Amino acid sequence: MLLDYHMHLENGPFTREWALKFYDTAAARGITEIGFSEHVYRFKQAWGIVEHPWAYERCTEDLDEYVELILALKAEGLPVKLGLEIDYAPEKEDFIRELIKAYPFDYVLGSIHWLGDWGFDNPDWIDEWERRDLDAVYAEYFRILAQAAASKLFHCLSHPDVIKVFGHRPPGDLTRFYQPLVETIAKVPDLCIEVSTAGLRKPVGRLYPEPELLKLAKQHGIKITLASDAHYPEDVGKDYPRAVQLLQEVGYTTITRFSNGSGEQVPLG
Numbered sequence: 001m002l003l004d005y006h007m008h009l010e011n012g013p014f015t016r017e018w019a020l021k022f023y024d025t026a027a028a029r030g031i032t033e034i035g036f037s038e039h040v041y042r043f044k045q046a047w048g049i050v051e052h053p054w055a056y057e058r059c060t061e062d063l064d065e066y067v068e069l070i071l072a073l074k075a076e077g078l079p080v081k082l083g084l085e086i087d088y089a090p091e092k093e094d095f096i097r098e099l100i101k102a103y104p105f106d107y108v109l110g111s112i113h114w115l116g117d118w119g120f121d122n123p124d125w126i127d128e129w130e131r132r133d134l135d136a137v138y139a140e141y142f143r144i145l146a147q148a149a150a151s152k153l154f155h156c157l158s159h160p161d162v163i164k165v166f167g168h169r170p171p172g173d174l175t176r177f178y179q180p181l182v183e184t185i186a187k188v189p190d191l192c193i194e195v196s197t198a199g200l201r202k203p204v205g206r207l208y209p210e211p212e213l214l215k216l217a218k219q220h221g222i223k224i225t226l227a228s229d230a231h232y233p234e235d236v237g238k239d240y241p242r243a244v245q246l247l248q249e250v251g252y253t254t255i256t257r258f259s260n261g262s263g264e265q266v267p268l269g
């Protein structure tokens with residue numbers, strides 16, 4: 001079975017027609033179930049969850065409208081799931097917990113896109129990388145991601161090493177960053193990490209996460225989800241054969257399927 005649990009409707013309207021384009025691509029690529037995971041900062045109900053003018057400008061949508069659209073697709077019998085991609089920040093845990101409780105999500109993704117005021121994966125702010133110490137950036141990113149895991153708010157951590165998005169990488173073995181994260185995730189029952197093909201479409205040109213991180217996750221019994229992080233219909237399930245190959249090399253035989261907040265393992269492929 002192939003699933004794609006990370007995609008965004010943000011380049012179109014919250015309409016059945018636009019959402020079905022994502023589903024149609026999935027079906028054509030042999031993907032049996034998809035999950036929508038709109039960015040939380042777009043929704044007025046989540047105003048302030050990302051404290052930055054960039055996010056305020058984009059905080060224009062109604063979460064109820066998005067949820068109702070996906071629930072209507074589910075009610076039709078389409079194999080779709082209701083998800084949300086939430087920017088984690090330690091000081092927003094209570095806000096995030098209340099928001100998740102208020103809607104019938106099948107799963108929620110926890111993501112790090114910001115280190116303080118710096119949206120490190122945004123091409124508009126790529127220059128900031130030149131002013132930063134790579135070791136310190138990686139250390140901060142993986143420390144906050146481990147906090148996201150320990151918060152127990154999420155079902156899955158998205159694109160676990162998205163910090164490499166533009167190809168920046170500190171010298172040496174990165175296990176020093178991966179090990180504490182993996183040990184924290186392993187203590188949280190049923191918390192998955194996402195294997196994402198989105199990195200192949202970014203300057204880094206690699207899957208998220210690195211094989212070394214995925215191997216450590218496997219050794220610690222951590223379950224995974226499979227995702228494209230598509231922002232356009234044509235990217236749903238893109239490059240899946242490469243992700244499946246990596247998973248098989250690492251020894252994964254199952255992926256996680258979510259319904260109403262509970263995960264089950266289904267055969268991969």
Ligand SMILES: [Zn+2]
Nearest residue numbers: 085111158159
């Ligand atoms: Zn993301």
Ligand SMILES: [Zn+2]
Nearest residue numbers: 006008085229
């Ligand atoms: Zn995303």
